[in-house]
Amino acid sequence: MSAGFLLIHARPGRVWSFALSWLLFAAGIGAYLWVSHARHLDNPEDRVTPTLTQMAKGMYGAVMRSAEEDEPTADDAGFRTRLTHSMLWKDTCASGRRFFYALALLIPAVILGLHMGLFPYVGQFFLRFVLFFDKIIALSLLPILFIAFGIDELSKVMLIVIGVTPTIILDTFNLTRGVPGEQVVKAFTLGAGDFDVAYRVVLRQIAPRVLNSIRLNLKAVMLFLFAGEMIASTDGLAYRIALLRRHMGMDVIIPYVLWVALLLFLVDFGMRLLNRTLHPWFEEA
Amino acid sequence: MAMPLIQIESVFVAYGNPPRAVLAGIDLEIEEGSFVCLLGQTGCGKSTLLRLVLGSERPLRGRILIDGREHHQPDSTRGYVPQRYALFPDRTVLDNITFGPEVSEFGLAGRLRPAFYRRRKELRDEAFHYLRRIGLRESDASKYPHQLSGGMQQRVAIAQALINRPRILLMDEAFSALDSGTRREMQSLVRELWKSTGTTLLFVTHNIDEALRLGTRVVVLAREAPELGSRIAMDLAVPDPCAQEDIPSLMDRLERVSCPAEAGGTVTLSV
Numbered sequence: 001m002s003a004g005f006l007l008i009h010a011r012p013g014r015v016w017s018f019a020l021s022w023l024l025f026a027a028g029i030g031a032y033l034w035v036s037h038a039r040h041l042d043n044p045e046d047r048v049t050p051t052l053t054q055m056a057k058g059m060y061g062a063v064m065r066s067a068e069e070d071e072p073t074a075d076d077a078g079f080r081t082r083l084t085h086s087m088l089w090k091d092t093c094a095s096g097r098r099f100f101y102a103l104a105l106l107i108p109a110v111i112l113g114l115h116m117g118l119f120p121y122v123g124q125f126f127l128r129f130v131l132f133f134d135k136i137i138a139l140s141l142l143p144i145l146f147i148a149f150g151i152d153e154l155s156k157v158m159l160i161v162i163g164v165t166p167t168i169i170l171d172t173f174n175l176t177r178g179v180p181g182e183q184v185v186k187a188f189t190l191g192a193g194d195f196d197v198a199y200r201v202v203l204r205q206i207a208p209r210v211l212n213s214i215r216l217n218l219k220a221v222m223l224f225l226f227a228g229e230m231i232a233s234t235d236g237l238a239y240r241i242a243l244l245r246r247h248m249g250m251d252v253i254i255p256y257v258l259w260v261a262l263l264l265f266l267v268d269f270g271m272r273l274l275n276r277t278l279h280p281w282f283e284e285a
Numbered sequence: 286m287a288m289p290l291i292q293i294e295s296v297f298v299a300y301g302n303p304p305r306a307v308l309a310g311i312d313l314e315i316e317e318g319s320f321v322c323l324l325g326q327t328g329c330g331k332s333t334l335l336r337l338v339l340g341s342e343r344p345l346r347g348r349i350l351i352d353g354r355e356h357h358q359p360d361s362t363r364g365y366v367p368q369r370y371a372l373f374p375d376r377t378v379l380d381n382i383t384f385g386p387e388v389s390e391f392g393l394a395g396r397l398r399p400a401f402y403r404r405r406k407e408l409r410d411e412a413f414h415y416l417r418r419i420g421l422r423e424s425d426a427s428k429y430p431h432q433l434s435g436g437m438q439q440r441v442a443i444a445q446a447l448i449n450r451p452r453i454l455l456m457d458e459a460f461s462a463l464d465s466g467t468r469r470e471m472q473s474l475v476r477e478l479w480k481s482t483g484t485t486l487l488f489v490t491h492n493i494d495e496a497l498r499l500g501t502r503v504v505v506l507a508r509e510a511p512e513l514g515s516r517i518a519m520d521l522a523v524p525d526p527c528a529q530e531d532i533p534s535l536m537d538r539l540e541r542v543s544c545p546a547e548a549g550g551t552v553t554l555s556v
């Protein structure tokens with residue numbers, strides 16, 4: 001170790017890097033188990049820090065049994081039917097559906113941002129309004145949305161859309177503006193028309209960055225989704241978490257939280273993979 | 286005599302607030318088939334003049350006629366090789382070269398027709414022909430621009446502009462980032478392509494030697510005083526081919542007009 005430990009020029013080996021990167025995970029899990037164990041020694045009925053077996057049991061129930069508000073599945077039903085009628089399945093589908101609706105509604109946002117950046121009249125028409133809209137705190141609109149759209153799916157999807165689209169529009173707008181003017185002029189000199197330039201030159205170039213921007217905003221999408229579900233919903237992952245809080249159902253809440261994190265990670269990872277395969281020319285992905 | 290291909294009539298351009306003149310009263314007529322090199326100090330408005338001819342910018346006063354008509358936006362009669370961002374980074378070399386014909390023959394929905402794919406095969410063959418002509422290997426065809434060296438990128442950019450057979454080709458300091466060896470190669474390539482295609486070339490450069498080697502005509506832009514816009518300080522017809530022994534004297538003359546302050550010896554030092 002010529003360059004000292006913890007200094008800028010230190011070069012940790014493979015084993016060290018691996019061990020260090022997992023250390024905090026191990027410490028967190030260890031601390032939890034220790035606290036949980038201590039509390040259970042104190043009070044065997046403790047519900048705040050369920051043990052691993054309790055969580056596994058709670059999760060097994062969530063995966064294998066239907067939600068309280070539904071018809072219970074027959075005990076002799078097959079694994080598949082039980083899984084597809086289970087609480088976790090139902091909640092994941094409900095949240096996932098809203099999530100993907102919201103993602104689909106980001107596509108028009110990207111198109112709008114692109115046009116605003118390229119066509120001066122479109123830009124003038126929308127820019128000020130979108131800038132204004134961007135400053136509105138979407139959550140403060142929640143009551144208005146519930147009054148205007150009712151408390152069903154539409155208001156929840158609208159909450160996500162209102163919360164996230166201005167960011168995506170403005171980001172796409174800026175990315176579009178960032179494309180060097182030479183590229184646009186050049187495309188015209190090669191015989192391209194306005195829409196060729198928009199879709200074949202500019203959109204293709206900004207696509208990987210737009211995708212990255214959407215990836216960064218996934219968290220915001222989830223945030224608005226959870227807010228909507230916690231306040232007014234009859235299913236969904238956040239609804240379940242809010243509901244179980246009333247019963248102090250930590251044995252299910254903790255696995256649910258981890259499950260949501262895993263799902264989000266997988267979506268993000270999938271988009272990264274997609275970005276890499278679709279845009280091999282893009283280096284900084 | 287036939288009408289000149291490009292007519293620049295008392296063009297005036299100013300930028301900024303308060304406006305500062307960049308070009309003040311440029312008059313220039315360019316015949317079809319000529320190779321015009323545009324010289325001048327940095328910031329004297331050479332790129333601006335190219336942008337005016339392209340039509341991506343309009344003059345404050347005066348007008349620019351191409352074939353007797355004004356053009357308000359760039360189109361395929363004028364090819365362009367910019368100094369930077371010359372290639373589409375998201376397309377391979379081959380797709381960069383075929384982009385022009387593809388996009389001018391087929392609209393956005395045209396890609397859905399089978400004719401597009403037949404035509405694309407032909408275009409690819411033609412692109413390979415150009416690729417060999419600019420001295421790239423076939424294996425370079427599937428590379429992306431960032432995988433090429435600067436010189437290779439410039440070559441591809443030239444091929445990309447030439448495959449469309451523009452009547453006018455505008456090149457903005459296309460070789461300024463190249464080493465002298467590659468530069469020589471590129472110069473002879475451009476010269477040869479110009480001879481064989483008959484395009485009218487408008488070539489911006491900083492390099493007087495390059496201008497004399499390449500052009501049939503050298504135009505120098507210069508400011509008479511720092512606060513004034515540039516004018517045409519010299520318009521020189523270069524004998525073709527330029528005799529080697531003439532070059533030093535011509536260079537000397539050009540140098541004197543393009544840097545009047547230094548040549549005039551009026552530089553005073555404040556103590």
Ligand SMILES: Nc1ncnc2c1ncn2[C@@H]1O[C@H](COP(=O)(O)OP(=O)(O)OP(=O)(O)O)[C@@H](O)[C@H]1O
Pocket residue numbers: 300301307325326327328329330331332333334
């Ligand atoms: N869009 C613009 N807004 C304001 N000023 C500009 C703009 N474009 C060019 N200028 C100014 O106009 C002058 C000429 O610019 P131009 O790019 O034409 O110079 P150039 O002769 O090509 O220089 P170089 O040899 O360094 O490329 C410069 O002083 C520049 O600051």
Ligand SMILES: [Mg+2]
Pocket residue numbers: 331332333457
């Ligand atoms: Mg320039």
